[in-house]
Amino acid sequence: MAGGPKLIEDGDEALLYVNEKKSWLVRIERGKKFHTHKGLIDLEELIGKQYGTEAKTTLGATLKVIPSDYLDHLERIMRRTQVIYPKDTALITMLANVRPGSRVVECGTGSGALTSYLATHVAPSGMVYTYEVRGEFQANARKNLEKLNLMKHVEMKLKDITNGIDETEVDAVVLDMATPWMAIEKVKEALRMGGRVVSFSPTINQVEKTVEGLNTAGFVNVKALELIMRTYKVKYNETRPDMVMVGHTGYIVSARRC
Amino acid sequence: MAGGPKLIEDGDEALLYVNEKKSWLVRIERGKKFHTHKGLIDLEELIGKQYGTEAKTTLGATLKVIPSDYLDHLERIMRRTQVIYPKDTALITMLANVRPGSRVVECGTGSGALTSYLATHVAPSGMVYTYEVRGEFQANARKNLEKLNLMKHVEMKLKDITNGIDETEVDAVVLDMATPWMAIEKVKEALRMGGRVVSFSPTINQVEKTVEGLNTAGFVNVKALELIMRTYKVKYNETRPDMVMVGHTGYIVSARRC
């Protein structure tokens, strides 16, 4: 917004980009070097240059230096844990009608990737209450969320929601747990009238039980779907879908309290 | 949040819900009746009752009264115009890294459906600059956005972005236009370093030209994909994908300025 192109500063986090498959998130600091399989980069030398510049490694490879953003982090967290994919995260957030000011319950916290996306979109005045039963998962998620500076929109709980949800009149509940159907009564108590519940499950048997449970509990607008993402190799006169693809991530069930 | 269940008030907008296929958004007002093909509903009689109540039409049909929300409106706008679907809207917003405070350029405005989703997620301090060349589309979109109370995060422009984008150093550009490749140079000038561009197109030929244009202009991380949504008929012991399905909406191309 301000005058002139953005310069690389000491302390910045930057993306060192080789190609679509290879890039690193790096903290730029004086006196620091970064090791790649294609040689070393002297990070101090980058300070004061414009973003977008090309850096050369000691072995002559070239990388572009790009300002990092939230999506870089999200993709990295998701790649490590491989549970919920970006495409599903985006649609779950929409189907739960998550908006600035929303109060959302999530279970479980897992890596905190979905938590971070929900937290981003309830800002500035909303809150994500995220439940997890495994302490080490919570600790790891907390680290991820702190790094993303999102903890102010998140309240973490080490509890099993099938024993009860502390919050009431929440706008949405998002479930990524092995047995979502066992939580439905508690979800119903926590949700406000008209509030949304969205559940993500890898197997069709989980979907069957969840849908049945939601119908029995009087939820309306119960829907089940899956998103299949097809990537393309686009090249002039040689365009086709990629040969290898992720065939399945999971199913999404959504419903509304009535 | 406060004590007791929410009551239906004069002036509320509510969803009258029959089933997954049939529901209406209605303003509750004294002295007003609502006509359905299954008879009349006296809206005044609903005032003071709890949300979730069942209303009976003069012909004996039953409807549930549910508080309306943003998603109800979004789905209705999208159904009318049938261009960008919710699944694509959600992923486009994620791939553009749209967050609270983001400054986003959109072209074209169309029905304002995607604009509204972007505006929701740049709140409270960000802004969506949305370009459109057809006055009647802009007027209709303005009406939709005003109804959703989102105009404070939107600036509408009656301009062709291939002639230039007024803003600079924006975080993201979202394109839903017939010839996105003709706008790439202007998009590049408007984007900040590391900023994201996401384009939506129905045909594979548009994708080919857009990807080629982005590569030529030095964008990095150029990707092309599509989302296929498969809905399910879930019933105990009879679960299967729906027989009729939307086979195609459009392709998404994303890239990053470098």
Added chain:
Amino acid sequence: MAGGPKLIEDGDEALLYVNEKKSWLVRIERGKKFHTHKGLIDLEELIGKQYGTEAKTTLGATLKVIPSDYLDHLERIMRRTQVIYPKDTALITMLANVRPGSRVVECGTGSGALTSYLATHVAPSGMVYTYEVRGEFQANARKNLEKLNLMKHVEMKLKDITNGIDETEVDAVVLDMATPWMAIEKVKEALRMGGRVVSFSPTINQVEKTVEGLNTAGFVNVKALELIMRTYKVKYNETRPDMVMVGHTGYIVSARRC
């Protein structure tokens, strides 16, 4: 093969073709007229003309006259009954390793469409033994198979295969029935060592039970899959998948006796 183009003869069956969506199979006979919603065609006038000729209706519409073939009939039978689609029929036949000389058991006969494809490919020396419990289905299938001149490779049985299969040492069993898992023991008795069984079912629950049953019975190479057919609107510079598509027909399970 012989000299000169083929001429339309009295008694021929021909395809009257308007476009991809509209065509009819018609027997050409002296003194006969054919009624379409676009006017009458005098079939006698076609006799002696070359195939490929254009015929005009009394209302001025144009149709092409093309020699009919087996596939025209198969598509018509399948369209009427809407159970097994061509794509599935072709793969089932391959996965059952149906070849000239194969002895194949089928259950149930249904419309005879799949029977006809199997019969075609066991000719000249093989045989399809097809079981059906509903007499009216068998009668209809017989009519279809006689019209296709395929009854010499088919033996029809009005029996429930869960009570036993008359044949032994057959090369393949093809199942299109509501409860395939209830037939597995009888299928095993009928199949030769190394023979193939292929089952088609619309719901995932049927697949689960069938796969479990096959595993329990010691079948090997048990696989479950589905074929999704995506059709395209291909037009220069406007190519894309069709918007409306058949999202699901059924699942195919295949295995091998051991």
Added chain:
Amino acid sequence: MAGGPKLIEDGDEALLYVNEKKSWLVRIERGKKFHTHKGLIDLEELIGKQYGTEAKTTLGATLKVIPSDYLDHLERIMRRTQVIYPKDTALITMLANVRPGSRVVECGTGSGALTSYLATHVAPSGMVYTYEVRGEFQANARKNLEKLNLMKHVEMKLKDITNGIDETEVDAVVLDMATPWMAIEKVKEALRMGGRVVSFSPTINQVEKTVEGLNTAGFVNVKALELIMRTYKVKYNETRPDMVMVGHTGYIVSARRC
């Protein structure tokens, strides 16, 4: 068919089956041993035993001995060359209306896998005329077809069909070549009235040119499609599509001469 279970004989070809991912086609011979990564199998010891028997390797691993069939060979040829998949082969053969007695032109021969499937289904009186321009491909295909005992239904030609097709009045032409649109005029000359042409291509650009060419040449019923095969992991209460899948093999274009 005859009395008693089938016995393993000297000279038989058998399938040694470990699991769905691991099996070998082996010729059983006196004095021969077969090496696997799990130890040796003495093939002579199998002679005289029943098919279905379990054999033990010197390292204690267990394999089942199953009679081999055509599909075992087809899958192996296809796996080696990885061009046309079984699902596409089966549908191409159906869409070309290939039947006993059909005269079919194929271009190119490639590995002979598709040739073998076509040859199987034109038997006993039909013929596949298969064109190839690369001598080493033809030689390899001949070897494959001889092993399958199918050469009596195949005539191999070392020619480029864009220079002309020797046959006329053929029932079908099947194209698996880089530039199918360049062959359309010759295909039209070779096909009988009402005959079918089916073309397989990996890229959408090839599809565009082929469809345009067929329309221009007056073919009718021009269709473009693709088959997507989704495999499933079926297990009681844990059923879901496989995570990794073949996202694309190729597009199929079919049409009819008029």
